[in-house]
Amino acid sequence: MRHLFALACALALPVAIQAQQPNVQVQPPDLHGSRALEKLTESSVVHDYLESWQMLGQALNQNRADLLTADFAGEALGKFTDTITDQTKFGIHTRYQERGHNLQIVFYSPDGLSIQLIDTVDYDEQVMSGDKVLATQPMHARYVAVLTPSQTRWMVRVLQTEGQ
Amino acid sequence: MRLGPASLLSVLVLVSAPFVHAQSASMNLPQTVTAGSAFSIPTSGSGQGTITIVGPAQALRRSVQLGEAISFPAGVLYDAGAYVVILNTGSSISAGTLVVTPASQPATLSFLAEPSRLPVSLPDGISGAAYVFDAYHNLITQPLPVAFNLSGQAGADQTRTVTSGNGVAWTRMNSAAREGSAKFIASIDGVSSTRIIEEVPGDPCNLTMSAKPDGANVMLATAPVRDCSGNPVPDGTIVTFTENYNGMQSTADVPLKRDIATVEMPGRPGATISVASGVVAGNEIRWEGH
Numbered sequence: 258m259r260h261l262f263a264l265a266c267a268l269a270l271p272v273a274i275q276a277q278q279p280n281v282q283v284q285p286p287d288l289h290g291s292r293a294l295e296k297l298t299e300s301s302v303v304h305d306y307l308e309s310w311q312m313l314g315q316a317l318n319q320n321r322a323d324l325l326t327a328d329f330a331g332e333a334l335g336k337f338t339d340t341i342t343d344q345t346k347f348g349i350h351t352r353y354q355e356r357g358h359n360l361q362i363v364f365y366s367p368d369g370l371s372i373q374l375i376d377t378v379d380y381d382e383q384v385m386s387g388d389k390v391l392a393t394q395p396m397h398a399r400y401v402a403v404l405t406p407s408q409t410r411w412m413v414r415v416l417q418t419e420g421q
Numbered sequence: 422m423r424l425g426p427a428s429l430l431s432v433l434v435l436v437s438a439p440f441v442h443a444q445s446a447s448m449n450l451p452q453t454v455t456a457g458s459a460f461s462i463p464t465s466g467s468g469q470g471t472i473t474i475v476g477p478a479q480a481l482r483r484s485v486q487l488g489e490a491i492s493f494p495a496g497v498l499y500d501a502g503a504y505v506v507i508l509n510t511g512s513s514i515s516a517g518t519l520v521v522t523p524a525s526q527p528a529t530l531s532f533l534a535e536p537s538r539l540p541v542s543l544p545d546g547i548s549g550a551a552y553v554f555d556a557y558h559n560l561i562t563q564p565l566p567v568a569f570n571l572s573g574q575a576g577a578d579q580t581r582t583v584t585s586g587n588g589v590a591w592t593r594m595n596s597a598a599r600e601g602s603a604k605f606i607a608s609i610d611g612v613s614s615t616r617i618i619e620e621v622p623g624d625p626c627n628l629t630m631s632a633k634p635d636g637a638n639v640m641l642a643t644a645p646v647r648d649c650s651g652n653p654v655p656d657g658t659i660v661t662f663t664e665n666y667n668g669m670q671s672t673a674d675v676p677l678k679r680d681i682a683t684v685e686m687p688g689r690p691g692a693t694i695s696v697a698s699g700v701v702a703g704n705e706i707r708w709e710g711h
Contacts, residue, residue: 291550291591313477332558340475347473347480347482351505353477363586364587366550367535367550368534370550375587391514391516394505394516394517394518398503403588417478417523418476418503419522
């Protein structure tokens, strides 16, 4: 009986996505001579980028646009804010459970004012209505991100999927 | 309470129910849709339902008549990204994914150029990076040719065409030999963005001064101060005169005025007087009183 209950719980795992740290792989930068990238800068960019994913997940799960402002700016901030407005209107929220990131910095502008990275992300997107799960879809997508420096951190200005 | 295997199976089916695609209604999703374009999603079944399309960048909901194609006019789904699509009939839910790709036609350029002011004749001194967006502010990641042009009041235009990669193209340009404003333009398919670059004279070149007596003092004056391309160095540039006499040193920092710096210093016979500006040292004079 106890075994059967454990089996039932195991099979039910996809329903309640378990919070876990994603597996992160960072490839060496591939900059094509645009500008040399200091190791410290690379670490900061990767850290801030991954943090922005966490905050985006929280914001879309709680429908709180205020959670976006520390990590996002420009187009990205506007688009994600609009999504939260629409989600609230439809009475839904979304959970993004990242399973893995495989990212690489591919451009650092000569003036040092923008940096671009490509990230292949594995995640589950779970659409909820209150506590009810409407759907869960596993996603494998290539994201393009553009970040610019602010006074204290790198802000995400573009975060866009290229496709599954 | 004891539960038999059949009861447990029922529990599992209930728990997993949201993931089962409904048999009574289904939809046929296109693999990809171009951002902002019209598209439709055929459905099967009967009755009413709702379709929800949600991704990080956009969320939509429409009422649908099952069994008919759901039409989305142009301009409705416009943010590139991967979306979850949910067809909800009330009694069943089916779900799938939909990818929206950027439109291929550029509509805006985000052009970063630096610096806004720099000395003349500086190789690769100007840099520009242009991000290419469609009409809905999606980054167009397919390779596209972006033209960069730098034109000023003097010297030949510099033009380069660079193929974008992952939505961005960048280049470096030389500053012109003559001072003045230059237009730095990035363009693609009739879309352009312009930045003004001020090209200013560089450091002084061949700094020379002359001296003449003025009572007990000596009047020092530089020749018109030019950079190495012959451009007048801007007024206000500091020129430093230094007088050494018997182990004592006195200095005077003088701003250029109309290309020339002048100053009066004590005329001590046997003093040596030198002139410099920035990293450039000029001539030295030994003052003998005449």
